[in-house]
Amino acid sequence: MTKEPVGGIGSRQRARQGFGPLVAGSAALHVALFAAVAIAAGGRSTPPLDLQALPVELVTLGKPRDPKLLPRKVRPPPPAPEPAPAPPSGESGSAAPTKDAVALEIEKKAAEAKKKEEARKAEKPSKQKRRLSAGARRLLEGGGRDDIDDVLERFEEPEGAEDGFVDGTTTDPSASANAYEAHVKAALKRNYELPAHLQARKQFLEAVVVLYIGPDGKILRHEFVQRHANEQFMAALEKLFATLELPPPPKDNARRYREEGLGIRFKP
């Protein structure tokens, strides 16, 4: 009897025969693993946790602002309310004016500003040109800053985007809604209704949801990232999603809206 040498042909054959089932088993395990991952991803019950709040607004109509400059508000804040009399230090002072008093003051000044604007628009162009020339003359003669500001403000064009919206609320294109998001927002606002008895506390109702939108605009499914304890509020949202009809998304973004969804925050 001869002994087969170690590492001889026979041993290699026995090794191959034993290795085959091992490979087949490994392949089967990998397939099962992939299937499990795919199922888990498809049936994911919670949306991605990187959902962050970025209010999407409509850009106002106007000339583009230099992107290197800091943004400016479209609608500047109201003027400061009349200061309350300064109390002696350490004593309880009077409270700041209420919002109603400020609102009345704002309305009054807005009405005055509107009258002035209408009067200016009614002027003949030749008169405006003469005024500009007068302002320019004051500049040349070393006029004060108020004169310069007056001229600039009067003839300064509103900032925004050339394809902006008249009722836009931001001049910053980076925060703007794209056209499809604007349509979605409009559709939601048209159909979003709160039951009458929830109106009293609507300010405290808030929910965040991700809508997964199909290529035909149909809502494939929705997932709440942030729910509210008020079940009637949640029921109102469920009803909204069940009946909402959205326009089809643009083809270049269709996959994103189908697979990643579109975040919506409902707040009063």
Add this chain to the structure above:
Amino acid sequence: MRYPTTLLLPLLVLAAQPAVAQSGEGRRLIEIGSPDFRPYPIAIPDVRGLGGSAATEAARDITRSLRFDFDVAAQFEVSNPKSYLANPEKEGMTAASINFEDWLSVGADGLLKGVVREEKGSLQVELRFFEVSRAQSFFSKSYTLRSPDQARDTAHRFADELVEALTGAKGIFRTRIAVVRKSKKGRELYVMDLDGQNLQAVTRNGSINLLPSWLPDGTGLVFTSYIRHNPNLYRVGIGGDGLTLLSGERGLNTGGAFSPKANRIALTLSRDGNSEIYTMSPDRTGLTRLTNQWAIDSSPSWSPDGRKLAFVSSRLGDPHIFVMNADGSEVTRMTFRGNYNTTPDWSPRGDLIAFTARDERNVFDIFTVDVNTKTIRRLTQDQGNNEEPSFAPDGQHIVFTSTREGRSQVWVMAVDGSNQRRLTSDGGFVTPAWSPQEVLR
């Protein structure tokens, strides 16, 4: 060694799977609100004082404090008391005694009523909140006061509890503001209540004291002082006690900020000839340099999880806001607009960093930058110079200084820039810092 293809194939498939997106960038969110949204209108008639002058005084203070609190809170709108129709002499504290039609007529959704009774040497306070449309009580509390001096704090306590009952989030009305005020000799450190009252001096050294920031437990402050003729960093108790030197390096020792877990202090030092950011332990050991640039790096502000720091750097020429890990790694630029962005303050919610910026008209205003999307939003405009923002612990309000009325005063506003209210009257205030939720009183 050759690998069988049956083993390679799954590996290739695995490699081809798209990586899970962890870009860290925020997802866009459309916000949908009711077309007729307005803040929750709440009516606060005068709290009644029954029994004597102490009750009357307490009732007056409670009324004033409640109206202030709900006026500052952006979710509420206090209706003008002059418009109220109800007869306060006839209305009681129960729903049955209230004609809710009178309150509906003035547009109130909520009604907050109170009474103070003087009984056996103490003051019994009852405060009750009604939902006008439902004509029923929603929330009520009773308190016993030893003196009218406690009335204001009691009102703030009730306001906190009511806000929590309505919204689920804690109120901010018993928090405090640290602030620097110019004096004849220099600048002294003060703390005051949110309503601008109870202004208390923390330092009385006649020197220049600057840049206060709170200890996470609200028991004291970190600040810079020239009491030793060098800008050193100190720690002090709210009452001015326990003054402790934290850093006395040659040159600058400024911008001290405790991490949220109070295990590290971030600060700016110029010990090596240039302004750089360091961290150290509260016991002054473990000094670690985080930045090493030719430019100025300063003004560190911790993220709420203590893992990152926002700071100012002029490494690219102009001062901009940057973010880095707490060990100094992964520096990321946050602001790309403007050319002078400073004084960052990270929101307790983690989503925004507020900062001061000088715009193209050479005016300073308050802005926020979204941490994930780096979108900048302007909060103040055309209202003098507005600087040095500091977030409230709820992340929904910001305190800042403004010269819109002449002298520098402390103001507060909602995080979107709305509802701006002045807190101080005397002027000369700079660098306010909002306390944590829990603060020593």
